[in-house]
Amino acid sequence: EVRRAMADIFERNHRCYGYRRMRASLSRQRVRLSEKVVQRLMKQECLVVAKPKRRRYASYLGEISPAPENLLNRDFTALAPNE
Numbered sequence: 001e002v003r004r005a006m007a008d009i010f011e012r013n014h015r016c017y018g019y020r021r022m023r024a025s026l027s028r029q030r031v032r033l034s035e036k037v038v039q040r041l042m043k044q045e046c047l048v049v050a051k052p053k054r055r056r057y058a059s060y061l062g063e064i065s066p067a068p069e070n071l072l073n074r075d076f077t078a079l080a081p082n083e
């Protein structure tokens with residue numbers, strides 16, 4: 001019964017639900033299972049997510065400010081090793 005419900009949820013959501021979302025969906029249907037049990041049942045039923053998680057493009061498109069000037073003027077060059 002639980003396995004059938006899991007397979008139904010998985011297919012209804014275009015094979016995109018992993019164990020976390022599957023567990024949340026089951027808990028909304030008043031089926032309480034631990035994450036590890038949901039993981040094990042999904043593995044046994046071969047309910048594998050078809051595509052990897054979508055990553056958003058994260059490059060900053062705003063204006064880049066110039067580097068601040070060196071106020072301390074410290075010199076970190078070494079004249080010899082381990083100095």
